Amino acid sequence: MASRRRDRALASLPVGPLRALIEQPTPDLDSPLSELRLLAIDLETTGLDPRKDHLLSVGYVAVDGLSITLGTAGSAVIRADVEVGQSAVVHGLTDDTVAAGQDLEEVLPEVLAALQGRVLLAHFASIEQRFLGAACKRMYGHAPDYVVVDTFELQQRITTAAFRHVREGALRLDTSRAHFGLPRYKAHEALTDALACAELYLAQVTHLGGDGGAEGMTLRQVVS
Secondary structure (H helix, E strand, C coil), X not given: CXXXXXXXXXXXXXXXXXXXXXXXXXXXXXXXXXXXXXEEEEEEECCCCCCCCCEEXXXXXXXXXXXXXXXXXXXXXXXXXXCCHHHHHHHCCCHHHHHCXXXXXXXXXXXXXXXXXXXXXXCCCHHHHHHHHHHHHHHHCCCCCCCEEEHHHHHHHHHHHHCCCCCCCCCCHHHHHHHCCCCCCXXXXXXXXXXXXXXXXXXXXXXXXXXXXXXXXXXXXXXX
């Protein structure tokens, strides 16, 4: 089914960043984590509904095997012709900052290029999936399928294995990091959160791998 959707998309897409992304083969589920290429992504938005809310910023950094490749990091504020409203309390972006940002038409191709051949890695990844998908649908007429690793879901697995009841807020990014003794970063800045997610992922797979560590694990064991 996924293969047929991919073929239909390629038949209608012109040469460009989305076509280049879709043309990349899907990572095999038996790929060892030690060789897996991922891209940790975080988005800041005006809300949670891509049908009416807007992308405001994006941050991303690659994870190659079991290392974070800091030189691949990128971020951008995205121009939106809307007031940020109460969402500014969360992400700290002002109307002036957003008005001076880059057009989505400039930013999205860069994100798609960074994602080529990589698994999408995010914390509560449905936000990134839905907003990136909606942006691609508007610009290119098609939303790509993703192979996804969600650190929220991995933390849920780890926490429920240790405790019968998961307390409220225990699966947030900062709380999940604290579980592994990772340093506390300022939340809701896109690039910082992408890096925080990448670091959390490495801690989680090391934990899930047990005595053998993450080296013996495959994508099948962590994919959402």
